[in-house]
Amino acid sequence: MSINGHASAEVIQALTASESAALNFGRFSPEAAGGEIRLSPDGIRSSTGSVSLGGGLYNPAIFNISGQPDFNVVVNLPTTPILITNNSNGKTMQILNWVSIPASSSTGIKIQSSGVITLNVGATLKVGNMNDNPVGLYNGTYAVTFSYN
Amino acid sequence: MKTTLKIFLFLVVAFGFSATAKAQTATGSASVTVLTPISIAAGTALNFGSIVPHLTETGTATVSTAGVRTLSTYIKAINTTGVAAATFNVTGIASQAYTITLPSTDVELAKGLDKMIVNGFTSNPTSGALSSGGAQTISVGAVLNVSADQAPGSYSGTYSVTVAYQ
Numbered sequence: 001m002s003i004n005g006h007a008s009a010e011v012i013q014a015l016t017a018s019e020s021a022a023l024n025f026g027r028f029s030p031e032a033a034g035g036e037i038r039l040s041p042d043g044i045r046s047s048t049g050s051v052s053l054g055g056g057l058y059n060p061a062i063f064n065i066s067g068q069p070d071f072n073v074v075v076n077l078p079t080t081p082i083l084i085t086n087n088s089n090g091k092t093m094q095i096l097n098w099v100s101i102p103a104s105s106s107t108g109i110k111i112q113s114s115g116v117i118t119l120n121v122g123a124t125l126k127v128g129n130m131n132d133n134p135v136g137l138y139n140g141t142y143a144v145t146f147s148y149n
Numbered sequence: 150m151k152t153t154l155k156i157f158l159f160l161v162v163a164f165g166f167s168a169t170a171k172a173q174t175a176t177g178s179a180s181v182t183v184l185t186p187i188s189i190a191a192g193t194a195l196n197f198g199s200i201v202p203h204l205t206e207t208g209t210a211t212v213s214t215a216g217v218r219t220l221s222t223y224i225k226a227i228n229t230t231g232v233a234a235a236t237f238n239v240t241g242i243a244s245q246a247y248t249i250t251l252p253s254t255d256v257e258l259a260k261g262l263d264k265m266i267v268n269g270f271t272s273n274p275t276s277g278a279l280s281s282g283g284a285q286t287i288s289v290g291a292v293l294n295v296s297a298d299q300a301p302g303s304y305s306g307t308y309s310v311t312v313a314y315q
Contacts, residue, residue, distance in 0.1 A: 002311040009197035013301040
């Protein structure tokens with residue numbers, strides 16, 4: 001005697017992420033002592049120490065994450081300082097205190113019905129004095145990981 | 150007079166024998182044993198749960214007969230909700246052995262035009278033996294083959310399980 005059994009499986013959309021805006025602290029001058037520049041995930045820039053903020057563009061990083069609606073995505077920002085380097089002289093600066101909006105938690109960020117999360121990322125740039133951080137363009141890369149919870 | 154009566158009685162008796170002989174029937178004995186046919190009914194359905202495919206690599210999700218799911222390198226999962234081996238309830242003759250035949254060719258799970266292949270069916274036990282009460286539950290597991298960037302959604306399909314007395 002035969003019978004038909006039923007089998008089923010659910011496929012969840014794989015996560016994809018892209019960077020739509022690179023983290024940019026903009027222009028500034030360290031002046032005598034240096035200090036810190038804090039760029040919040042919602043794009044507010046402030047400084048400490050002798051750092052003098054200049055004009056021009058600055059913006060938080062923006063990532064677009066696509067996945068299965070109603071599932072949670074855990075975002076892991078860098079937990080150790082990331083170095084950015086002046087390509088003409090090899091001098092470096094540290095970026096630390098990475099934060100995001102929406103904030104990441106162990107349970108993750110819920111994907112809305114649109115299937116997309118827009119994640120803004122800000123951080124703090126540690127600036128040395130004029131000798132440590134002479135004029136120039138500093139750049140580097142960092143990793144943000146996304147995974148389903 | 151007395152003698153005549155005796156003869157008469159005899160004749161009556163003889164006639165009675167004669168009539169009995171003409172309608173004689175013999176009572177033979179015949180017997181047949183009706184065996185309980187084997188029967189199979191579906192219990193729990195085979196469920197691979199929810200999985201996340203890789204964008205560029207294929208992979209598999211295997212559900213064991215114990216209902217434990219294992220994923221190949223590129224396949225991920227968020228939870229094990231719903232994951233289950235199939236069960237079938239077989240009934241028939243007490244203590245009788247029987248064979249279990251699982252699909253030997255690919256089975257398709259479909260979501261519209263999108264498909265996934267299920268194969269590698271296994272059962273526990275591999276060959277059946279009904280209990281003294283004439284029953285046994287068999288469990289079935291299988292392998293789900295997931296394509297790269299497999300389209301999201303719920304896939305379903307059917308497969309056949311056959312049991313027969315040995």
